[in-house]
Amino acid sequence: MKKSESITEIAKALSAFQGEVKQPMKDKDNPFFKSKYVPLENVVEAITEISAKHGLSFIQSPTNSEDKVGVTTLLMHSSGEWIESEPIYAKPAKTDAQATGSVITYLKRYSLAAVFGITSDEDDDGNAASEPKGKKDETTAPNENTISAAQIKALGAKVGNIAKATGQDQAAVYASACKHFSINKATKDLTKAEASKVIDYLAKLEG
Numbered sequence: 001m002k003k004s005e006s007i008t009e010i011a012k013a014l015s016a017f018q019g020e021v022k023q024p025m026k027d028k029d030n031p032f033f034k035s036k037y038v039p040l041e042n043v044v045e046a047i048t049e050i051s052a053k054h055g056l057s058f059i060q061s062p063t064n065s066e067d068k069v070g071v072t073t074l075l076m077h078s079s080g081e082w083i084e085s086e087p088i089y090a091k092p093a094k095t096d097a098q099a100t101g102s103v104i105t106y107l108k109r110y111s112l113a114a115v116f117g118i119t120s121d122e123d124d125d126g127n128a129a130s131e132p133k134g135k136k137d138e139t140t141a142p143n144e145n146t147i148s149a150a151q152i153k154a155l156g157a158k159v160g161n162i163a164k165a166t167g168q169d170q171a172a173v174y175a176s177a178c179k180h181f182s183i184n185k186a187t188k189d190l191t192k193a194e195a196s197k198v199i200d201y202l203a204k205l206e207g
Contacts, residue, residue: 023118
């Protein structure tokens with residue numbers, strides 16, 4: 001972390017800001033893990049609603065490092081004091097504009113929320129790689145052609161691994177894989193054949 005010689009005033013302002021800021025609603029659905037998160041625009045809105053009142057502003061800048069993209073966040077105060085976060089990097093799943101843009105958006109949200117103390121994701125620790133116990137019957141329909149519990153678990157593990165490696169939202173990873181086969185379904189609605197295609201595709205991305 002880089003900072004100005006003194007951060008006395010910015011520290012006071014940030015403390016006052018955090019005591020007043022209203023945590024934004026997690027109203028963006030993750031269709032794969034049935035969780036919610038705060039989109040970037042809502043994080044920005046929650047911050048800018050009161051940041052000027054406390055003399056706070058920010059600038060976010062994209063950067064590159066070999067095959068990864070990154071984002072730095074510069075927090076500034078009207079006194080002239082500043083704090084700059086270390087850049088955070090992630091590797092896009094594909095080398096195209098859409099994948100790169102998705103990663104940058106994710107990194108902006110993550111970095112900005114961290115700097116200002118915004119909670120932007122639900123805590124789903126332990127759920128990224130498997131389905132919760134006791135819900136097997138809810139995710140596996142009686143129809144023999146419907147996605148199996150084993151396939152659901154495999155999908156969850158691969159989506160979680162790729163999301164972690166690339167810095168993307170898990171929902172974005174799943175949606176991108178499905179879009180490759182023109183599939184627009186929630187996980188539990190996939191057929192075994194569709195699930196196999198998506199799992200194989202994700203395996204290649206992992207590889």
